[in-house]
Amino acid sequence: MTTQDTLGTLAGLDREASERLRGHRPAVTEAAEASLHALFDVPEDDEAPGLDRRLRLVAAARAAHVDGSDAVAAFYAEQLLEEADDVDAPGLAELVTGGADGEAGRAAGRAERALLRHVDLLVQRPAAATSDDLDALAAAGWGVVEIVVLSQIVSFVTYQTRVVAGLAVLQEASA
Template sequence: MAQPANPEASPWIGAAASAAAQSRSAIFEMSRQAESAVINPHDAGGFPSEWRRAIAARIATLNALPDLAAHYLADVTDPALRGLANPNTAGRDARERDVITFMDRVATQPRAVQAEEIEGLKTAGIADADIVRLCELNAFMSYQCRVLAGLAALKGASA
């Protein structure tokens, strides 16, 4: 299981989060634990940590959070995986293209996702447990993007 080069390097630690972290430290610690669970799970299934980091960077980019994207991309060393962080990259093969199309749609249009899209992943050979893992990653990224965008807005409002 790959660990970040600097375990303390986390978007949950920094200027935007510091004020909120002082009063909500348990929430931020639980958020860091959730991040670790979806990025570096004990059982990664068909999607290893570096792939997850690249997709997390992609989702952060889709949400206009370049610092968060850079955070995830920092520990991706494989050039082919780094390319997946670019939302204009479709994937390296048909299976990966299906997964990335699904991940992008969930990240940008969650209410529009249909059951048929889950079935499409199954048809592409994605195991049920891996579909759950993908959804967990996307759910966490949605949460993280919203919290960090909210903290940035609060910081701007108080400046």
């Protein structure tokens, strides 16, 4: 069975180039794909019910946008737009690009604004995060499991942005 290679695809590589650049380490590709599915294929009985697929995709697209990865941000934004109906799509795109302080962010509920602020914090200044930041999420209505999953999403997306950037540099250097 051939494993999907989302990171290679996002870096603009075909399978052969991706495998060559990664040193033929299929376990790494498999682990990245498993993480992607574990975080975004949300079962009905998920332990983080408030963090549905739409919000997970908002968080992921926002994290990639803030991290400056157009390819990764577009990957999640495309999935987000597939989840949305035509009425919600413009507002969701604005949530991703504008964050908590953009027009859509200011119109969003307290929980979504807190989520967006936390995403920005973890991407831009992760060492500055304190227990007060976790308390702010809890005060906005997020449970412990949801906060952990949100943090895992941001961590995974920032990993993706770095691998995609690294693969692009390696590809350029080998050309």
